[in-house]
Amino acid sequence: MKRLRGITSRGAGVAGAAVLLLTAGFRFGYPDLALLGAAAVAALACGVVFAIWRPRLGVERVADPDRVARGEAARMTLTVRNTSRLRAANLVAVDRCGGGSVPVPLLRLRPGSDTTVDYPVPTTRRGVVPVGPLRVTRTDPLGLLTLSRTYGETATVWVHPRIHLLRAVPAGMARSLDGHIDKVPHGTITFDSLREYVVGDELRRVHWRSSAKVGELMVREQLDTSEPTIVVLLDDRASAHPGRDPESFEIACEAAASVVAAAVREDLPVTLHLVSGRARGPFLDVLTEAAPGDGDLEATVRSLRQSRLGDTLVYLTGPGGRADLGTVSALRGPYAVVIAGLLGDRGATPVAAGSGVIVIEAESGEQFAGAWDGVRGW
Known part of the structure; x- marks a missing residue:
């Protein structure tokens, strides 16, 4: 539990007036002024006593569910118990939820009893939504002092990028021994x-x-080695997604999540890489936390060429990555199939496919899924 104390502007004025009145009263012999100063000091003391009372509260919160796709419903259930033995709690608390706050009334909460509040968690944007802690603020009746305390831990709701159904999956250079992929003969x-x-x-x-x-x-x-492996490379460079809060990066995250989900559905190995570095942790969580930043595309391409992590490479970038498609096309040798997704570049001239690279241009996640399924001859 953390405490945040503060004196209001009114309290600061009363404290200043108390000092002046007491000084003038005692120094110049004005008992009335000294009495007023003493009254101001008494008011401040009463405010401290009122605000310093600490309600004893137990807080539990449950997110249902704690991981959702963007736009899906998620709710937080908050249970507050008065663990005091003598006094009832009559407060109005505030629970932090993302960038906003939710009022939590604690009216006539008797000792040993609890109250439950259920409210929706905003999922309109991809990202990690912190929820909590619960903040209780007490102010004395004269508004001289405030005392805020926080209760409970912080819960986290992961808002994953939307996943669009991809019916087609690249076959790569080899097929699995169970016969799911039949583009080329068996591997070894x-x-x-x-x-x-x-x-x-x-x-x-x-x-x-x-x-x-x-x-x-x-x-x-x-x-x-007969099982095809898909390597997804998400271009998370700020230069590839110009503008503040770029929509193209959201589309790229949705496309990456869709490709990963399609590979998992078909039991195909898949790896996720960011231009800024290798993804560590569950892929959907990585895509949830991803944000445009710094990265060296040429160094990443060199690393992927040397390591050759699979046979199919899916490169997803934004409008600013149009000029870098030639750099990525150099991976056409180590990787049998190279697919470049140019996303969120509205009204731009279509890129002519060259160097054996399949180029998919889309202005939304849904459009990417349709264009992906329309590709022939992986």
Whole structure:
């Protein structure tokens, strides 16, 4: 619990008047002035006693749900219990919700009883919405002093970008062994690493030469390289999304979330990268926190070329990234399929596809999904 104390402008005036009246009264022998000064001091003392009373409250909050897509409904249930043994609480508290506040009336809340308030959480914008803590402010009847205290912890509601249904999924260079992807022939099982033998492992997988060197059985770990992998690169540079609160970046986040969701639905490996750095944590949470900033596209392209994390690259950028499509096209060699999404560039001249790069231009997330499904010959 945190405390925030403050004297109001009226209280400051009364305190100043008290000093002047007491000084004048005692120094020049005016008892009436001294009496007025003493009354002002008494008023301040009573204000302190009134405002300093601390209500003992227990606060619990539950978000339902705590992760939603942009525009979906989310509610916060706040339960406040009076844990005092003697005095009833008669207060009006305020609960912080994002950039606004919600009044929470605590009228005649008897000791041991509780009250519950349920209110919607704004989800019109993508981002992390902090909710809480509960703030209780007490002011004395004369308005001389105020004392604010906060109760409870802060809850978080994650407003994810919208996900649009993508029916088509790039096949990449190889297909999985279960036959879901059939664009090209089967891939292969290749060596990945060595590990210690575990009871039940097949003896034909034992690497005898390494086992002889180490002194214990070592087993080959193998990797199925036949499964296509999608790499999503979100351009989060401020230069790629000009303007304040750029709409193009919101569209790019929606497109990235849609591609990730489509890959997960088809049980295909997918990775998410930002130009500013590799995504760490759940991908939808990363996209929720993402914001335009600094980044080096050329360095990111070099890293992706060297590491070759998959066979399909999806690059999503805004109007400012139009001139960088040539830089991204250099990945056409290491990645069999390169798709560039140019988003939010209204009224611009369409980009001619070149260097084997598939270019999708869209002014909204819905338009991106339609254009994506309309691509032929991944």
